[in-house]
Amino acid sequence: xxxxxxxxxxxxxxxxxxxxxxxxxxxxxxxxxxxxxxxxxxxxxxxxxxxxxxxxxxxxxxxxxxxxxxxxxxxxxxxxxxxxxxxxxxxxxxxxxxxxxxxxxxxxxxxxxxxxxxxxxxxxxxxxxxxxxxxxxxxxxxxxxxxxxxxxxxxxx
Amino acid sequence: xxxxxxxxxxxxxxxxxxxxxxxxxxxxxxxxxxxxxxxxxxxxxxxxxxxxxxxxxxxxxxxxxxxxxxxxxxxxxxxxxxxxxxxxxxxxxxxxxxxxxxxxxxxxxxxxxxxxxxxxxxxxxxxxxxxxxxxxxxxxxxxxxxxxxxxxxxxxx
DNA sequence: TTTGAAAGCTCTGCCAT
DNA sequence: ATGGCAGAGCTTTCAAA
Numbered sequence: 001x002x003x004x005x006x007x008x009x010x011x012x013x014x015x016x017x018x019x020x021x022x023x024x025x026x027x028x029x030x031x032x033x034x035x036x037x038x039x040x041x042x043x044x045x046x047x048x049x050x051x052x053x054x055x056x057x058x059x060x061x062x063x064x065x066x067x068x069x070x071x072x073x074x075x076x077x078x079x080x081x082x083x084x085x086x087x088x089x090x091x092x093x094x095x096x097x098x099x100x101x102x103x104x105x106x107x108x109x110x111x112x113x114x115x116x117x118x119x120x121x122x123x124x125x126x127x128x129x130x131x132x133x134x135x136x137x138x139x140x141x142x143x144x145x146x147x148x149x150x151x152x153x154x155x156x157x
Numbered sequence: 158x159x160x161x162x163x164x165x166x167x168x169x170x171x172x173x174x175x176x177x178x179x180x181x182x183x184x185x186x187x188x189x190x191x192x193x194x195x196x197x198x199x200x201x202x203x204x205x206x207x208x209x210x211x212x213x214x215x216x217x218x219x220x221x222x223x224x225x226x227x228x229x230x231x232x233x234x235x236x237x238x239x240x241x242x243x244x245x246x247x248x249x250x251x252x253x254x255x256x257x258x259x260x261x262x263x264x265x266x267x268x269x270x271x272x273x274x275x276x277x278x279x280x281x282x283x284x285x286x287x288x289x290x291x292x293x294x295x296x297x298x299x300x301x302x303x304x305x306x307x308x309x310x311x312x313x314x
Numbered sequence: 315t316t317t318g319a320a321a322g323c324t325c326t327g328c329c330a331t
Numbered sequence: 332a333t334g335g336c337a338g339a340g341c342t343t344t345c346a347a348a
Contacts (some may be wrong), residue, residue: 001218004218004219012212012214012219015211015212016211016212016213016214017209017211018209018210018211019176019177019210019211019212020176020210022323022324022325023324023325023326024323024324024325032333032334033333033334033335034324034325034326034334034335035325035326035327035333035334035335035336036332036333036334038325038326038327039326039332039333042326047218048215048218049214049215049218049219050212050213050214050215051212051213051214051215052175052212052213053175053176053177053210053211053212053213054172054173054174054175054176054210054211054213054306054307055169055172055173055176055207055208055209055210056207056208056209056210056211056306057169057173057206057207057208057307057308057310058205058206058207058208058308059308061158061161061204061205061206062161062169062206062308062309062310064308064309067256069256069258069265086300086302089302089303090302090303093307093309093311094309095303096303096305096306096307096308097267097303097304097305098301098302098303099224099226099267099296099298099300099301099302099304100298100299100300100301100302101226101296101297101298101299102296102297102299103294103295103296103297104294104296105296107302108226108265108296110254110256112308112309137260137261138260139256139258139259139260139261139262139265140258140259140260141256141257141258142257142258142259143243143256143257144255144256144257145243145246145247145255145256145257145264146246146247146252146253146254146255147254147256147306148253148254148306149211149213149253149304149305149306150211150214150250150253151214151215151216151219151221151253151269152219152221152250152251152269153214153219154250179340179341179342180341180342180343181340181341181342189316190316190317190318191317191318191341191342191343192316192317192318192342192343192344192345193315193316193317195342195343195344196315196316196343199343
Protein backbone atom coordinates (compact mmCIF):
# COMPACT_ATOMS: atom_id res chain seq x y z
CA UNK A 1 0.00 0.00 0.00
CA UNK A 2 1.21 3.44 -0.93
CA UNK A 3 2.15 5.48 2.13
CA UNK A 4 -0.07 8.51 2.70
CA UNK A 5 1.49 11.90 2.07
CA UNK A 6 0.50 15.23 3.63
CA UNK A 7 -1.94 15.99 0.79
CA UNK A 8 -3.71 12.65 1.29
CA UNK A 9 -4.09 13.33 4.99
CA UNK A 10 -5.45 16.80 4.36
CA UNK A 11 -7.93 15.39 1.86
CA UNK A 12 -9.04 12.69 4.29
CA UNK A 13 -9.51 15.22 7.04
CA UNK A 14 -11.75 17.31 4.80
CA UNK A 15 -13.98 14.56 3.46
CA UNK A 16 -14.24 12.86 6.83
CA UNK A 17 -15.87 16.05 8.08
CA UNK A 18 -17.98 16.59 4.95
CA UNK A 19 -18.09 14.11 2.12
CA UNK A 20 -20.25 16.45 0.04
CA UNK A 21 -17.42 18.81 -0.76
CA UNK A 22 -16.90 18.70 -4.51
CA UNK A 23 -13.58 17.66 -5.93
CA UNK A 24 -13.13 21.16 -7.28
CA UNK A 25 -13.62 22.65 -3.84
CA UNK A 26 -11.27 20.12 -2.28
CA UNK A 27 -8.69 20.96 -4.93
CA UNK A 28 -8.89 24.65 -4.13
CA UNK A 29 -8.38 24.04 -0.44
CA UNK A 30 -5.32 21.85 -0.81
CA UNK A 31 -4.00 23.58 -3.95
CA UNK A 32 -4.35 20.72 -6.38
CA UNK A 33 -6.25 20.34 -9.65
CA UNK A 34 -9.64 18.63 -9.75
CA UNK A 35 -8.14 15.76 -11.70
CA UNK A 36 -5.43 15.20 -9.10
CA UNK A 37 -8.02 15.18 -6.32
CA UNK A 38 -10.11 12.73 -8.31
CA UNK A 39 -7.17 10.37 -8.72
CA UNK A 40 -6.19 10.53 -5.07
CA UNK A 41 -9.71 9.90 -3.84
CA UNK A 42 -10.04 6.93 -6.16
CA UNK A 43 -6.78 5.53 -4.87
CA UNK A 44 -7.78 6.07 -1.24
CA UNK A 45 -11.08 4.30 -1.87
CA UNK A 46 -9.46 1.43 -3.73
CA UNK A 47 -6.90 0.96 -0.95
CA UNK A 48 -9.62 0.89 1.68
CA UNK A 49 -8.43 3.97 3.53
CA UNK A 50 -11.87 5.40 2.76
CA UNK A 51 -14.19 2.59 3.76
CA UNK A 52 -17.53 4.07 2.81
CA UNK A 53 -19.49 7.26 2.33
CA UNK A 54 -22.52 7.41 4.55
CA UNK A 55 -25.13 9.80 5.81
CA UNK A 56 -25.30 10.16 9.58
CA UNK A 57 -28.95 10.16 10.64
CA UNK A 58 -30.48 11.50 13.83
CA UNK A 59 -31.56 8.53 15.99
CA UNK A 60 -34.09 10.75 17.75
CA UNK A 61 -35.70 11.89 14.49
CA UNK A 62 -36.10 8.25 13.51
CA UNK A 63 -37.78 7.31 16.76
CA UNK A 64 -34.76 5.81 18.52
CA UNK A 65 -33.95 8.42 21.17
CA UNK A 66 -32.43 6.04 23.73
CA UNK A 67 -28.80 4.99 23.59
CA UNK A 68 -27.86 2.14 25.89
CA UNK A 69 -24.43 0.71 26.63
CA UNK A 70 -24.40 -2.96 27.64
CA UNK A 71 -21.58 -4.93 29.21
CA UNK A 72 -21.82 -8.65 28.55
CA UNK A 73 -20.03 -11.62 30.04
CA UNK A 74 -20.04 -14.86 28.09
CA UNK A 75 -20.53 -18.25 29.69
CA UNK A 76 -18.08 -20.13 27.52
CA UNK A 77 -15.25 -18.66 25.48
CA UNK A 78 -15.27 -21.43 22.91
CA UNK A 79 -14.62 -19.84 19.56
CA UNK A 80 -17.70 -21.37 18.03
CA UNK A 81 -20.00 -20.04 20.69
CA UNK A 82 -18.37 -16.62 20.68
CA UNK A 83 -18.75 -16.43 16.92
CA UNK A 84 -22.43 -17.23 17.21
CA UNK A 85 -22.82 -14.41 19.72
CA UNK A 86 -20.92 -11.98 17.53
CA UNK A 87 -23.10 -12.85 14.60
CA UNK A 88 -26.30 -12.30 16.56
CA UNK A 89 -25.03 -8.84 17.57
CA UNK A 90 -24.01 -7.99 14.00
CA UNK A 91 -27.40 -9.06 12.70
CA UNK A 92 -29.37 -6.91 15.13
CA UNK A 93 -30.15 -3.44 13.72
CA UNK A 94 -30.55 -2.00 17.22
CA UNK A 95 -26.97 -2.97 18.04
CA UNK A 96 -24.98 -0.11 16.54
CA UNK A 97 -21.63 -1.21 17.85
CA UNK A 98 -20.08 -4.26 19.42
CA UNK A 99 -16.53 -4.66 20.74
CA UNK A 100 -15.02 -7.93 21.94
CA UNK A 101 -12.76 -6.85 24.77
CA UNK A 102 -10.28 -8.03 27.37
CA UNK A 103 -10.95 -7.75 31.07
CA UNK A 104 -13.96 -7.88 33.33
CA UNK A 105 -16.42 -8.24 30.48
CA UNK A 106 -16.33 -9.95 27.11
CA UNK A 107 -18.46 -7.63 25.00
CA UNK A 108 -19.39 -3.99 25.06
CA UNK A 109 -22.50 -3.12 23.05
CA UNK A 110 -23.94 0.24 22.08
CA UNK A 111 -27.64 -0.01 21.27
CA UNK A 112 -30.16 2.54 19.97
CA UNK A 113 -33.77 1.88 20.89
CA UNK A 114 -37.20 3.48 20.89
CA UNK A 115 -37.86 3.03 24.62
CA UNK A 116 -37.15 0.76 27.58
CA UNK A 117 -39.82 -1.66 26.43
CA UNK A 118 -37.97 -2.22 23.21
CA UNK A 119 -34.73 -2.59 25.14
CA UNK A 120 -36.32 -5.23 27.35
CA UNK A 121 -37.44 -7.12 24.26
CA UNK A 122 -33.90 -6.78 22.91
CA UNK A 123 -32.33 -8.28 26.03
CA UNK A 124 -34.74 -11.22 25.77
CA UNK A 125 -33.75 -11.78 22.20
CA UNK A 126 -30.02 -11.27 22.55
CA UNK A 127 -29.19 -12.45 26.06
CA UNK A 128 -31.81 -14.71 27.55
CA UNK A 129 -32.48 -16.56 24.31
CA UNK A 130 -28.76 -17.07 23.80
CA UNK A 131 -27.38 -19.99 25.76
CA UNK A 132 -24.05 -18.33 26.29
CA UNK A 133 -24.62 -15.15 28.30
CA UNK A 134 -23.56 -15.46 31.93
CA UNK A 135 -24.60 -11.94 32.94
CA UNK A 136 -24.97 -8.46 31.54
CA UNK A 137 -25.16 -4.95 32.93
CA UNK A 138 -27.13 -2.06 31.48
CA UNK A 139 -25.88 1.53 31.38
CA UNK A 140 -28.54 3.97 30.19
CA UNK A 141 -27.19 7.04 28.42
CA UNK A 142 -28.31 10.38 29.85
CA UNK A 143 -26.15 12.44 27.50
CA UNK A 144 -24.50 11.25 24.28
CA UNK A 145 -21.63 13.66 24.86
CA UNK A 146 -19.72 12.78 21.69
CA UNK A 147 -20.78 10.38 18.96
CA UNK A 148 -18.65 9.96 15.87
CA UNK A 149 -16.44 7.48 14.08
CA UNK A 150 -13.90 10.13 13.19
CA UNK A 151 -10.30 9.01 13.19
CA UNK A 152 -7.48 11.37 14.16
CA UNK A 153 -5.77 12.41 10.94
CA UNK A 154 -3.00 14.77 11.96
CA UNK A 155 0.28 13.28 13.09
CA UNK A 156 -0.45 13.32 16.83
CA UNK A 157 2.02 13.34 19.77
CA UNK B 158 -41.42 18.87 11.89
CA UNK B 159 -43.04 17.02 9.01
CA UNK B 160 -43.62 13.37 9.86
CA UNK B 161 -41.59 10.97 7.75
CA UNK B 162 -43.47 8.91 5.19
CA UNK B 163 -42.50 5.53 3.77
CA UNK B 164 -40.62 7.13 0.88
CA UNK B 165 -38.56 9.26 3.26
CA UNK B 166 -37.64 6.20 5.29
CA UNK B 167 -36.65 4.27 2.19
CA UNK B 168 -34.53 7.18 1.04
CA UNK B 169 -32.83 7.45 4.43
CA UNK B 170 -32.10 3.75 4.49
CA UNK B 171 -30.42 3.98 1.09
CA UNK B 172 -28.24 7.02 1.73
CA UNK B 173 -27.32 5.86 5.22
CA UNK B 174 -25.73 2.83 3.59
CA UNK B 175 -24.19 4.78 0.70
CA UNK B 176 -24.38 8.53 0.44
CA UNK B 177 -22.73 8.46 -2.98
CA UNK B 178 -25.81 7.14 -4.72
CA UNK B 179 -26.94 9.79 -7.19
CA UNK B 180 -30.35 11.35 -6.88
CA UNK B 181 -31.32 9.79 -10.19
CA UNK B 182 -30.38 6.35 -8.92
CA UNK B 183 -32.26 6.91 -5.67
CA UNK B 184 -35.29 8.03 -7.67
CA UNK B 185 -35.23 4.85 -9.73
CA UNK B 186 -35.07 2.66 -6.66
CA UNK B 187 -37.98 4.28 -4.86
CA UNK B 188 -39.93 5.18 -8.03
CA UNK B 189 -39.75 8.95 -7.79
CA UNK B 190 -38.38 11.61 -10.11
CA UNK B 191 -34.93 13.07 -9.56
CA UNK B 192 -36.45 16.42 -8.62
CA UNK B 193 -38.69 14.87 -6.00
CA UNK B 194 -35.72 13.06 -4.48
CA UNK B 195 -33.76 16.30 -4.49
CA UNK B 196 -36.49 18.15 -2.61
CA UNK B 197 -36.97 15.41 -0.02
CA UNK B 198 -33.24 15.18 0.66
CA UNK B 199 -33.05 18.93 1.08
CA UNK B 200 -35.97 18.83 3.50
CA UNK B 201 -34.45 15.95 5.48
CA UNK B 202 -31.18 17.83 5.74
CA UNK B 203 -32.85 21.09 6.75
CA UNK B 204 -34.89 19.31 9.41
CA UNK B 205 -31.81 17.65 10.84
CA UNK B 206 -32.91 14.10 10.13
CA UNK B 207 -29.75 13.85 8.03
CA UNK B 208 -27.11 15.30 10.32
CA UNK B 209 -24.09 15.14 8.05
CA UNK B 210 -22.48 13.35 5.16
CA UNK B 211 -19.15 11.92 6.07
CA UNK B 212 -16.55 9.50 4.85
CA UNK B 213 -15.77 6.60 7.15
CA UNK B 214 -12.02 6.11 7.30
CA UNK B 215 -10.06 3.04 8.31
CA UNK B 216 -8.47 3.67 11.72
CA UNK B 217 -5.83 1.04 10.97
CA UNK B 218 -4.85 2.64 7.66
CA UNK B 219 -4.39 5.94 9.48
CA UNK B 220 -2.16 4.42 12.11
CA UNK B 221 -4.74 4.02 14.88
CA UNK B 222 -5.27 0.27 15.00
CA UNK B 223 -6.18 0.05 18.69
CA UNK B 224 -9.71 0.62 19.93
CA UNK B 225 -10.07 0.97 23.67
CA UNK B 226 -13.23 1.22 25.76
CA UNK B 227 -12.84 3.09 29.04
CA UNK B 228 -15.23 3.19 31.98
CA UNK B 229 -14.85 6.32 34.09
CA UNK B 230 -16.17 7.23 37.51
CA UNK B 231 -16.26 10.90 38.44
CA UNK B 232 -15.28 12.21 41.86
CA UNK B 233 -17.94 14.89 42.07
CA UNK B 234 -21.16 15.10 40.09
CA UNK B 235 -21.35 18.88 40.27
CA UNK B 236 -22.65 20.07 36.93
CA UNK B 237 -19.77 22.43 36.45
CA UNK B 238 -17.14 19.78 36.98
CA UNK B 239 -18.99 17.24 34.83
CA UNK B 240 -19.26 19.79 32.03
CA UNK B 241 -15.53 20.41 32.20
CA UNK B 242 -14.93 16.66 31.89
CA UNK B 243 -17.33 16.36 28.97
CA UNK B 244 -15.57 19.19 27.19
CA UNK B 245 -12.16 17.62 27.65
CA UNK B 246 -13.48 14.40 26.11
CA UNK B 247 -15.12 16.24 23.20
CA UNK B 248 -11.92 18.14 22.52
CA UNK B 249 -9.74 15.03 22.35
CA UNK B 250 -9.43 13.63 18.81
CA UNK B 251 -8.56 10.17 20.15
CA UNK B 252 -11.88 10.03 21.99
CA UNK B 253 -14.28 8.93 19.28
CA UNK B 254 -17.30 8.57 21.49
CA UNK B 255 -18.35 9.51 24.99
CA UNK B 256 -21.59 8.62 26.76
CA UNK B 257 -22.66 9.99 30.13
CA UNK B 258 -24.51 7.09 31.71
CA UNK B 259 -26.45 5.92 34.74
CA UNK B 260 -25.20 3.14 36.98
CA UNK B 261 -21.86 1.85 38.16
CA UNK B 262 -19.88 4.29 36.02
CA UNK B 263 -20.41 7.86 34.91
CA UNK B 264 -18.81 7.87 31.49
CA UNK B 265 -18.11 5.31 28.80
CA UNK B 266 -15.46 6.31 26.27
CA UNK B 267 -14.42 4.72 23.02
CA UNK B 268 -10.89 5.72 22.02
CA UNK B 269 -8.79 5.00 18.94
CA UNK B 270 -5.04 5.08 19.45
CA UNK B 271 -1.78 4.17 17.76
CA UNK B 272 -0.50 1.92 20.55
CA UNK B 273 -0.56 1.39 24.30
CA UNK B 274 2.04 4.10 24.79
CA UNK B 275 -0.27 6.64 23.25
CA UNK B 276 -3.13 5.30 25.38
CA UNK B 277 -1.02 5.74 28.50
CA UNK B 278 -0.31 9.32 27.51
CA UNK B 279 -4.02 9.80 26.91
CA UNK B 280 -4.96 8.55 30.38
CA UNK B 281 -2.45 10.96 31.88
CA UNK B 282 -3.95 13.82 29.95
CA UNK B 283 -7.61 12.96 30.44
CA UNK B 284 -7.76 11.26 33.84
CA UNK B 285 -4.77 12.00 36.03
CA UNK B 286 -4.53 15.61 34.97
CA UNK B 287 -8.24 16.07 35.60
CA UNK B 288 -9.07 16.69 39.24
CA UNK B 289 -12.40 14.91 38.98
CA UNK B 290 -11.71 11.28 38.03
CA UNK B 291 -12.12 8.86 40.92
CA UNK B 292 -11.19 5.73 38.98
CA UNK B 293 -11.28 4.29 35.50
CA UNK B 294 -11.11 0.84 33.97
CA UNK B 295 -9.61 -0.05 30.59
CA UNK B 296 -11.08 -2.61 28.21
CA UNK B 297 -8.83 -3.31 25.24
CA UNK B 298 -10.65 -4.34 22.08
CA UNK B 299 -9.55 -7.63 20.56
CA UNK B 300 -12.21 -7.57 17.83
CA UNK B 301 -14.26 -4.58 16.71
CA UNK B 302 -17.16 -6.88 15.88
CA UNK B 303 -19.48 -4.16 14.60
CA UNK B 304 -18.72 -0.47 14.25
CA UNK B 305 -21.31 1.86 12.75
CA UNK B 306 -23.59 4.72 13.64
CA UNK B 307 -26.44 3.30 11.59
CA UNK B 308 -29.90 3.85 12.96
CA UNK B 309 -32.68 1.30 12.41
CA UNK B 310 -34.96 2.75 9.76
CA UNK B 311 -37.70 0.18 9.30
CA UNK B 312 -40.61 0.21 11.74
CA UNK B 313 -39.25 -2.46 14.09
CA UNK B 314 -41.18 -4.67 16.55
C1' DT C 315 -47.72 17.60 -3.58
C1' DT C 316 -45.70 15.96 -8.58
C1' DT C 317 -43.10 15.90 -13.40
C1' DG C 318 -40.04 17.35 -17.21
C1' DA C 319 -36.80 20.25 -19.08
C1' DA C 320 -33.11 23.71 -19.00
C1' DA C 321 -28.92 25.76 -16.99
C1' DG C 322 -25.04 25.18 -14.39
C1' DC C 323 -21.83 22.12 -11.96
C1' DT C 324 -19.14 18.05 -11.22
C1' DC C 325 -16.82 13.91 -12.45
C1' DT C 326 -13.77 11.31 -15.24
C1' DG C 327 -10.67 9.97 -18.93
C1' DC C 328 -7.18 11.51 -22.15
C1' DC C 329 -3.11 13.73 -23.36
C1' DA C 330 0.87 16.75 -22.67
C1' DT C 331 4.11 18.10 -19.28
C1' DA D 332 3.47 12.05 -10.37
C1' DT D 333 0.56 16.91 -12.21
C1' DG D 334 -2.71 20.25 -14.90
C1' DG D 335 -6.04 21.38 -18.68
C1' DC D 336 -9.67 20.19 -21.41
C1' DA D 337 -13.94 18.05 -23.21
C1' DG D 338 -17.93 14.90 -23.04
C1' DA D 339 -20.96 12.61 -20.03
C1' DG D 340 -23.47 12.66 -16.12
C1' DC D 341 -25.42 14.90 -12.04
C1' DT D 342 -27.81 18.54 -9.35
C1' DT D 343 -30.77 22.23 -8.86
C1' DT D 344 -34.37 25.31 -10.05
C1' DC D 345 -38.54 26.69 -12.41
C1' DA D 346 -42.97 26.45 -14.92
C1' DA D 347 -46.90 23.80 -15.32
C1' DA D 348 -50.22 20.59 -13.75
